Amino acid sequence: MRHAHIYLIIGALLATGLFAAPAQAAPVLCEKFGSTTVQSGRYVVINNVWGADTAQCIDVNQNGGFTVTQAAHNKPTNGAPASYPAIYAGCHYANCSTGSNLPMQASASAFNSLRTSVSMSYPSSGTWDAAYDIWFDPTPRTDGQNTGAEMMIWLNKQGSIQPVGSQVGTVNLAGGTWQVWFGNSGWNVISYVRTSAASSLDFTINTFYADAVSRGYAQRSWYLTSVQAGFEPWIGGAGLAVNSFSYGSSGGGTDTTAPSVPGNPTTSGTTSTSTNLSWGAATDTGGSGLAGYDILRATGDAFARVGSSTTTSFTDTGLLPATTYRYRIQARDGAGNLSQMSGTATVTTQTGGGGGGGCAVAATTQTAWNNGYVIQPVTVTNRGTSAISGWTVTFTLPAGHTITGSWNANLSVNGQTVTARNNGNNGNLGPNAATSFGYQASRPNGNTQVPSGYTCRSSA
Structure with a gap:
């Protein structure tokens, strides 16, 4: 089995400063995690020897490419590769191109026109693959490990x-036939392996991402964070070369100006399970127009997107009683540009008194197999100080999944939203006091996702 393509160690080393990632390095990079920018910062080139201690050097082409000039790797082919030297646009562990x-949300209209191309050269020796590595995260992450989807596109191996x-x-995509592979390394890994080798490729990113979404392996709410093209050598690797690389919009006149920062949010009408948010409007001068706002919520240090609004207000529901929440707002334009986050509210x-009470929900995966699973128990607990007479649980069903049976609750499905x-x-x-219910669902063969986003509301 091939590697899990883990970059967690790299991020930790970069964060502690044990390995430096200089903004501008020499034209030849031999440091394990050395990097440099090309084309005035438009792209970043990384040596990225993340899976071995053997020597590797790359000669950077300032016009937009690199050549592996030294690679002394000799890794077992049933494990992880030695490295992933690459050129990229976007952000990789806080090292961002300009x-x-x-990041851009995959539901943004501008996402559909994002296009990339690459031209590569290959040596006749060694063991390696030549692949794009395109990363998605549930949040607009610029640092750390992405946890949504890793989409690899193998031109050759x-x-x-x-x-x-x-x-x-x-x-059949982008003028070729591809094997589709799926696995999970703590995030979904979707790989497209060309059945006949190619030395160049020109495609819109959505061509492959739309296929991944249709198979239930990715979501439109996730954010594209980086587009990388390079090589994974196990044995040798000298002579591998990216001759040219490009990334941008095929639509022309791309709006790259982010909206202004929204006004700080305020809260009102807070109950044991909900609160109302409002904030000052943002403005957009980039030409694509203001598209709406993303609402970010945190109970600890990390903020996560919990909803969106096309107005300057939002009601957040399904909250736990007697719990402290923090909120920030980001504006989004029609091209997918995100503003800086607002201040925090x-x-x-409330504790749940006054007749209604509040409920909490926790779900457990009892068993799972290649194309289905059983979720049981889904435990509903009254966290209020008074009795409740009913409850409603909602959760999100991944694309392609179907409820095939349930017990101890009445389930209905509207799109991807399930109401119990x-x-x-x-x-x-x-x-x-607590009660529980359960359900069974089917899913596409090989898909390891299970439903998420459980929330609970109670009634007096």
Whole structure:
């Protein structure tokens, strides 16, 4: 089985300063994690010897490419590769190129016109693959490990190596036929392996991402963070070369100006399970127009997107009683540019008294197999100080998944949203009392996702 393509160690080393990533290095990079920029910062080139201690050097082409001039690797082909020397646009562990317009949400209209091309040269010796590595995260992340999807596009390979996971199909895209592989390394890894080798490729990113979304392996709400092209050598690797690389919009006249920062949010009408947010409007001068706002919420240090609004207000529901939440707002334009985050609003929900009470929900995966799973128990607990007479749980079903059965609750499905309501005999719950239900679902073969985003609301 091929590597898990883990960059967690790299991020930790960069963060501690054990390995420096200089903004401008020499034209030949031999440091394990050495990097330099080309074309006035438009792209970043990285040596990135993340899986070995053997020597590797790359000669950087300031016009937009590099050549591996030294590679003394000799790794087993059933494990991780030695490195991933690459050129990229976007952000990789806080090392960002300029003018990439990334991160960008995959639902933005501008995402559809993002295009990239590469031309490569290959040696006749060694064991390696030549591949794009395109990263997506549920948040607009610029540092650390992405946890959404890693989409690899193999133009060529040499030796007995294969992608993460197993083959789940074939597809015709971008003028070629590709094997589709799927695995999970703590995030979804979707690999497209060309059945006939190519030395160049020109495609819109959405061509492959739309296929990944249709298979249930990726989501439109996730953010594209970087577009990388390079090589994974196991044995040798000298002579591998990116001759040219490009990334940008095929639409022309791309808006790269972010909206202004929204006004700081305020809260009102807070109950045990919800709060109302409002904020001052942002403005957009880039030409694509203001498209809306993303609402970010945190209970600890990390903010995560919990919803969006096309107005300057939002009601956040499904909260836990007696819990402190923090909110920030980001503006988004029609090209997918994100503003800086607003200031923070802090609110603590009520304890749940006054007749309604509040409920909490926790779900457990009892069992899972190649194309299905059972979620049981889904535990509903009254966290309020008074009794409740009913509850409603909502959660998100991944694309391509289907509910095939349920028990101890009445389930209904609208798009990807599932709503579970109590039966006649399990809606009445006193303070701290709990009940549970379960369900079974099918999913595309090889998809390892399970539903997420469980929220609970109670009634008096």
